[in-house]
Amino acid sequence: MKVLEVEIESAGYEAARPIIKDLTFSVGAGKLVGLIGPNGAGKSTTVKAILGLLKECRGEIRFTGETKRYAYVPEQPVTLEGLTLEEHLELAAAVFQLPQLARRERTEELLNSFSLQGVRHQYPESFSKGMRQKMMLILAFLIEPEVLIVDEPFIGLDPRAIQTFLRWMERQRKRGTGVLMSTHVLDTAERICDTFLLIDGGRLTAAGNMEEIRERSGLAEGTLLDCFGRLSGEESGR
Numbered sequence: 001m002k003v004l005e006v007e008i009e010s011a012g013y014e015a016a017r018p019i020i021k022d023l024t025f026s027v028g029a030g031k032l033v034g035l036i037g038p039n040g041a042g043k044s045t046t047v048k049a050i051l052g053l054l055k056e057c058r059g060e061i062r063f064t065g066e067t068k069r070y071a072y073v074p075e076q077p078v079t080l081e082g083l084t085l086e087e088h089l090e091l092a093a094a095v096f097q098l099p100q101l102a103r104r105e106r107t108e109e110l111l112n113s114f115s116l117q118g119v120r121h122q123y124p125e126s127f128s129k130g131m132r133q134k135m136m137l138i139l140a141f142l143i144e145p146e147v148l149i150v151d152e153p154f155i156g157l158d159p160r161a162i163q164t165f166l167r168w169m170e171r172q173r174k175r176g177t178g179v180l181m182s183t184h185v186l187d188t189a190e191r192i193c194d195t196f197l198l199i200d201g202g203r204l205t206a207a208g209n210m211e212e213i214r215e216r217s218g219l220a221e222g223t224l225l226d227c228f229g230r231l232s233g234e235e236s237g238r
């Protein structure tokens, strides 16, 4: 079963200058899809197109799961002024009408596993960047989305928080959450993703599981980094 279907003909910031062209892919229930590409390749623009944040977008984005519920964890955390950490969680729970008991249990478990229980009554403005990132992850996991979109989760989180993030992501995937994750940390991506979307210059240069990426790049034994280097070089004529 698919939870997200993306068919972008073109998308960008100005009609005269499309950034993304002919990008078609889907995310299956419980699958982890890595969105990989060099700086400026169009990863964030793709995510913005999916979230409906681009003025110029031709094509179709379909959330095809049962609840259509999705969560987005940006690389730069966004917090609401005047609300404590706990109030952020209460607000999300209210917006998504989470049942009382599940909400309370999950909140406690998440705050404990991300080690933020001690600051639950504080304002996130006083948090470090990593603490704010953890808060965004807690918010996303709290609502149990069908589609989780995460922008670069591995930079800024400490090793323990990364482990916790991976554990919670695994747990939600088992429930059927499909994840689209953009990252530059290729060795981790290679280890955990089911499939990869390699983009460069706003177009897909390769898509598939590791075996298919290796085949496409002609590197039978290559790592994701090797294949990525070969395919990016190929696209730009290097």
Ligand SMILES: Nc1ncnc2c1ncn2[C@@H]1O[C@H](COP(=O)(O)OP(=O)(O)OP(=O)(O)O)[C@@H](O)[C@H]1O
Residues within 6 Å of the ligand: 013, 019, 037, 038, 039, 040, 041, 042, 043, 044, 045, 046
């Ligand atoms: N707000 C904007 N207005 C106009 N052009 C933009 C805007 N944001 C990004 N771009 C352009 O879109 C292209 C793709 O950028 P995008 O941010 O999607 O890349 P990315 O793959 O996410 O890169 P990175 O790995 O550096 O985060 C770049 O050429 C960039 O200059």
